[in-house]
Amino acid sequence: MEQDLPPGQIGLYIHIPWCLSRCGYCSFYALPFRRQDFAEYFATLLKEKQLHLDAGIPRLSTVYFGGGTPSLLSPLQINTLLEGIALSPDAEITLEINPIQITQEYAAALSQTPVNRISLGVQSMLDEDLAYLTRRHKAEAVAGKVRILREAGFRNISADFIYGLPASDVRRVRHSLDLLLAIPFEHISSYLLELYEDTPLGKDAARLPEDEECAAQYSAICQMLAAAGFTQYEISNFARSGRESRHNLLYWEGHDFLAWGASASGYYRGTRYQNPPDLAQYYQYIQAGRIYGKPDPEAKPEADYIMMRLRLCRGLSLAEFQQRFGQDFQSPRAAAIKRLQSQGLILCDSESIRLSPAAYFISNSVIADLL
Ligand code: SF4
Incomplete structure (x- = not known):
C-alpha cells in the first residue's frame, strides 16, 4: 500500500x-x-x-x-x-x-x-x-x-x-x-x-x-x-x-519525477516506468499519443524505496516507512538488523536506520540483507 x-x-x-x-x-x-x-x-x-x-x-x-x-x-x-x-x-x-x-x-x-x-x-x-x-x-x-x-x-x-x-x-x-x-x-x-x-x-x-x-x-x-x-x-x-x-x-527520497525521451525512466503516482529504450519505438510510442512509458513489471516499490533511502547518509526514517507502506520496518528484519549492527555496518536509533561509513563501499550487499 x-x-x-x-x-x-x-x-x-x-x-x-x-x-x-x-x-x-x-x-x-x-x-x-x-x-x-x-x-x-x-x-x-x-x-x-x-x-x-x-x-x-x-x-x-x-x-x-x-x-x-x-x-x-x-x-x-x-x-x-x-x-x-x-x-x-x-x-x-x-x-x-x-x-x-x-x-x-x-x-x-x-x-x-x-x-x-x-x-x-x-x-x-x-x-x-x-x-x-x-x-x-x-x-x-x-x-x-x-x-x-x-x-x-x-x-x-x-x-x-x-x-x-x-x-x-x-x-x-x-x-x-x-x-x-x-x-x-x-x-x-x-x-x-x-x-x-x-x-x-x-x-x-x-x-x-x-x-x-x-x-x-x-x-x-x-x-x-x-x-x-x-x-x-x-x-x-x-x-x-x-x-x-x-x-x-x-x-533517493522516493518522490515523483517524470521522464521524457527514449529510454528515460520515471516514477509517477506510485508507478515506476520506462519510455521505450529504442529510438524507433520511442517515436512510434509518442506518435501514438502515449506517455508515462511502460510500467516496469519488475518494480518493487518497497525494495526500491529501501535501496534508495539507505544510499543516503541520513538513512531511512522509520516513521516515514510506516506511513508510506503501512508496516513496521524493523520487526520483519530484526535478525538481520541485530547482525549488521553487531558487525558495525549499520547504525540505528529510535527514529532511523542508516549505513555506517564502514559499509558505504559494500553498500549493495549490506542493503540486500535488509530487503
Ligand atoms: S559516450 Fe557514454 S560516457 Fe561518454 S559522454 Fe556519452 S553517455 Fe557519457
Missing part, C-alpha cells in the same frame, strides 16, 4: 541519448550525434512535452537534462523545451555538460535559460586517465572551462570523478583529486569505474584493481573531500553546504 506524497516535490528528467563520440567504457544508451537525427528527436521531445501539458504537468521543483550529452541542445532548444512549464520559483535546473563544449558564447547564451546548475563530466585530472577513458577534453582545460561558467553567472557546479581505473592506486587518485580540488566546485559525484563486456574497454575488466584497492581509493576520496569542506550526503555524492543535488534527492 502506497500513499500519495505531498505536492510540491516533483522533478522532470529529460534524456538526450546523443554523444559526439562514444567513450570506451560507456554502457549507456548513447547514439552518435547526427544533426538531422537530433532534429527529429528534438521534435519528438516537443510532442512528448505537449502530451504531458495536455495531461497536466504539476509545478516542477527540479528539471535535469541528462544523457548522453544534453549540452548538444542549444540554449534556444532548452528554452523551447521549458517554455510553458510551471517551475517553482527556486527550481533547480541542471544540465550535464561535456567540458569540450563550453565556450564563452555557449555559457553566455546558457545563462539566458532557466538552467542554474551545471554537472561537468570531468572524470579525472590526469591526461593518461582521460585518454584511457577516451574522453575528449584535456585536464588542463577544466579550470578555464569552470572560469567561463562562473563568469557567465553559474554558481552551482558539480564535477564527476571516476576512480578504480586499471593500474590506478591511491597515490594517483589523490593526485588527481588534489588537482580537482584546486578548482572551485560546489558538488562532486564520485563513481567506481565498471567495465562491461559489450564496451570497447570491456576486455580490460580483468585489469581492474582488486576490491581492497578500490575500497582504499574510495576511502581516500571520502577523507580528502571531507577535509576540503564537502559533506557526504549519499554514498557517491558530496556537497558544500546547501548544494546537494535536489533532483537526485527526489529519486
Whole structure:
C-alpha cells in the first residue's frame, strides 16, 4: 500500500541519448550525434512535452537534462523545451555538460535559460586517465572551462570523478583529486569505474584493481573531500553546504519525477516506468499519443524505496516507512538488523536506520540483507 506524497516535490528528467563520440567504457544508451537525427528527436521531445501539458504537468521543483550529452541542445532548444512549464520559483535546473563544449558564447547564451546548475563530466585530472577513458577534453582545460561558467553567472557546479581505473592506486587518485580540488566546485559525484563486456574497454575488466584497492581509493576520496569542506550526503555524492543535488534527492527520497525521451525512466503516482529504450519505438510510442512509458513489471516499490533511502547518509526514517507502506520496518528484519549492527555496518536509533561509513563501499550487499 502506497500513499500519495505531498505536492510540491516533483522533478522532470529529460534524456538526450546523443554523444559526439562514444567513450570506451560507456554502457549507456548513447547514439552518435547526427544533426538531422537530433532534429527529429528534438521534435519528438516537443510532442512528448505537449502530451504531458495536455495531461497536466504539476509545478516542477527540479528539471535535469541528462544523457548522453544534453549540452548538444542549444540554449534556444532548452528554452523551447521549458517554455510553458510551471517551475517553482527556486527550481533547480541542471544540465550535464561535456567540458569540450563550453565556450564563452555557449555559457553566455546558457545563462539566458532557466538552467542554474551545471554537472561537468570531468572524470579525472590526469591526461593518461582521460585518454584511457577516451574522453575528449584535456585536464588542463577544466579550470578555464569552470572560469567561463562562473563568469557567465553559474554558481552551482558539480564535477564527476571516476576512480578504480586499471593500474590506478591511491597515490594517483589523490593526485588527481588534489588537482580537482584546486578548482572551485560546489558538488562532486564520485563513481567506481565498471567495465562491461559489450564496451570497447570491456576486455580490460580483468585489469581492474582488486576490491581492497578500490575500497582504499574510495576511502581516500571520502577523507580528502571531507577535509576540503564537502559533506557526504549519499554514498557517491558530496556537497558544500546547501548544494546537494535536489533532483537526485527526489529519486533517493522516493518522490515523483517524470521522464521524457527514449529510454528515460520515471516514477509517477506510485508507478515506476520506462519510455521505450529504442529510438524507433520511442517515436512510434509518442506518435501514438502515449506517455508515462511502460510500467516496469519488475518494480518493487518497497525494495526500491529501501535501496534508495539507505544510499543516503541520513538513512531511512522509520516513521516515514510506516506511513508510506503501512508496516513496521524493523520487526520483519530484526535478525538481520541485530547482525549488521553487531558487525558495525549499520547504525540505528529510535527514529532511523542508516549505513555506517564502514559499509558505504559494500553498500549493495549490506542493503540486500535488509530487503
Ligand atoms: S559522454 Fe557519457 S553517455 Fe556519452 S559516450 Fe561518454 S560516457 Fe557514454
